[in-house]
Amino acid sequence: MEKLKIGIVGSKFAAMLHAESYKRCSSVHMHSTAAIDNLEEFADRYQIPNRYSDYREMFEKEDLDLVSVCVPNYLHRDVVIAAAEADKKAIICEKPLATSVEDGQEMVKICRDRQVKFMYAEDWIFAPALIRAKEIIEEGGIGDILYVKAKETHNGSHSVFAQQKKYCGGGSMIHLGIHPIGCLPWLTGQDITHVMGMITEGADKNLLHKHYTGEDWAASLVIFENGMRGFVEGNYITCGGMDDTVEIYGTEGNIHIDLTKGSPLTVYSRSGFEYAIEKADFTHGWTCPAVDEFMSLGYVNEITHFVDCVQQDKQPQMGTRGEDGIKALKVTFAIYESAEKGRLIEVS
Ligand SMILES: NC(=O)c1ccc[n+]([C@@H]2O[C@H](COP(=O)([O-])OP(=O)(O)OC[C@H]3O[C@@H](n4cnc5c(N)ncnc54)[C@H](O)[C@@H]3O)[C@@H](O)[C@H]2O)c1
The missing domain is CATH 3.30.360.10 (Dihydrodipicolinate Reductase; domain 2)
Incomplete structure (x- = not known):
């Protein structure tokens, strides 16, 4: 099976949690990352070849199967919507889903309309x-x-x-x-x-x-x-x-x-x-x-589950769907x- 191409938006704490977990999945390739600081250090540490200071440019240029959204809460909405509108196949959004219920509902709707698999990262x-x-x-x-x-x-x-x-x-x-x-x-x-x-x-x-x-x-x-x-x-x-x-x-x-x-x-x-x-x-x-x-x-089981959901076209389990993030x-x-x-x- 071809390795999933992963894009990570963010380069610090949550991005590290995702990257450490992807490292343990043999079926993925950490392909691209975008962040406004700590970019080179993060990308070097996890050997991510493609680096961007603008996540929109990354979405435009790279053909990614799965995007991890690991940026501050107020940016979850914009990054998720940009990834969905760039027709990325699947998105994992860190908790909390958004900074308002309305933003969360908009994110879930846009992903549903564009048939993007949208997963909410509740690691517990x-x-x-x-x-x-x-x-x-x-x-x-x-x-x-x-x-x-x-x-x-x-x-x-x-x-x-x-x-x-x-x-x-x-x-x-x-x-x-x-x-x-x-x-x-x-x-x-x-x-x-x-x-x-x-x-x-x-x-x-x-x-x-x-x-x-x-x-x-x-x-x-x-x-x-x-x-x-x-x-x-x-x-x-x-x-x-x-x-x-x-x-x-x-x-x-x-x-x-x-x-x-x-x-x-x-x-x-x-x-x-x-x-x-x-x-x-x-x-x-x-x-x-x-x-x-x-x-x-x-974190490790979470990322493994989300990778499986994309590779086997399964729905994420209860508690980790976009709708659960809204709840x-x-x-x-x-x-x-x-x-x-x-x-x-x-x-x-
Ligand atoms: N599941 C968990 O246990 C867990 C733990 C920590 C953080 N989080 C969540 O992860 C998210 C990030 O938290 P963190 O602790 O990594 O924050 P952080 O402040 O350590 O890092 C923020 C990251 O966002 C990037 N960033 C900021 N603005 C950007 C922009 N315009 N474009 C691209 N990248 C941008 C920065 O470069 C940095 O890499 C938050 O939503 C937080 O709630 C979840």
Whole structure:
């Protein structure tokens, strides 16, 4: 089979996650990349031959089978629409899908009209620990689910774009909380119908990051369509490395999942070493370094699935279709509305 020609828009953190995962797929060729900075370093590191400072020029000149959109949130709409209008076969868009529900709907419509396969990159859905938890739930191992609690938290974004609401659409909920919001309907088989949110409101109102214009702490109680209760959280005030956990409480048992700190490695180091886990400040003393974050957080399985979808002309699985990205945005913006109005909001 001919290798899929991959184009990556973006050259930094998310682009690296995609490139590391494509590296493990024998049936693809990382063919082209476009970015406004870090272009040569990124392209050299992953041996990508064709390099562009303008993604539109890349779409015009290169015949690509699959485009990874790894740019700041506010550009997702323009890049996805440009790729679709240039008749690229398939597109993967990073989370959140867009900075508004309307933009997300437009992206999905244009891709549908032009018959472009459009995939939403919610990596948690491909995390091995969450896949195993879902199997146990489906086997009846914890009975009926009553309550789920999930969060992604760390000490602040590395990306200047994520720190400004005008570029990202919000703060820690749209950036981090969007993972549990996107994952829980897949995990439980239930959509979120109502939310009761609370956030710090950016700048001076933030707990810690006064120069972020979006919130640095956000949480919401949620109600699912069958009445099940939930709690989702995203915050930028957590020291000690990224903290991604899911707790599921059922009538016959419960499951606790730790995606980031559940390492089988425990290290004591007096001198320190290069890297333990994402966003951890140092590696001295006792640490639990990640063994393979690209795998444990789902990126490798995610990219493998999307590549299969293109090669075998399959639909992406539930939770990773463009429509699922819209659903996650609707919940996120309902949480913002709820926080602003101080009352329960129904997700439209
Ligand atoms: N799934 C995940 O776990 C995960 C993790 C991190 C980031 N993300 C998402 O990935 C996206 C990118 O985040 P990041 O952390 O890599 O951001 P970043 O700030 O580290 O990098 C932004 C990238 O976009 C490129 N860029 C900016 N403007 C551009 C333009 N006009 N044309 C072409 N390229 C342009 C820059 O060159 C850079 O490579 C965001 O939507 C973010 O939410 C997802």
